[in-house]
Amino acid sequence: MTTALMEDFGITATTLGTVSAFYYYTYTAFQIPAGLLFDRYGARMVLTITVLLCAFGLWCAQKLGQLKVVLPFTTTVKH
Numbered sequence: 001m002t003t004a005l006m007e008d009f010g011i012t013a014t015t016l017g018t019v020s021a022f023y024y025y026t027y028t029a030f031q032i033p034a035g036l037l038f039d040r041y042g043a044r045m046v047l048t049i050t051v052l053l054c055a056f057g058l059w060c061a062q063k064l065g066q067l068k069v070v071l072p073f074t075t076t077v078k079h
Helices: 002-009 013-029 031-041 043-064 067-077
Strands: none
């Protein structure tokens, strides 16, 4: 899968590692805020919104296809 991603975006392994790191950085940063949102609004509301955000992020990443534009949308995909 990594080879295919590097070929599709025309990037090196280092750049792919940076993109992967963005995923984990934002995952870590949003653990506490996500927990607070779940406590306040409930699982159904939070999961509905995050699924919509995830779908939007994937759609944007697929449509735009350029690495520098894809990076901000990788933060929406994890939840």
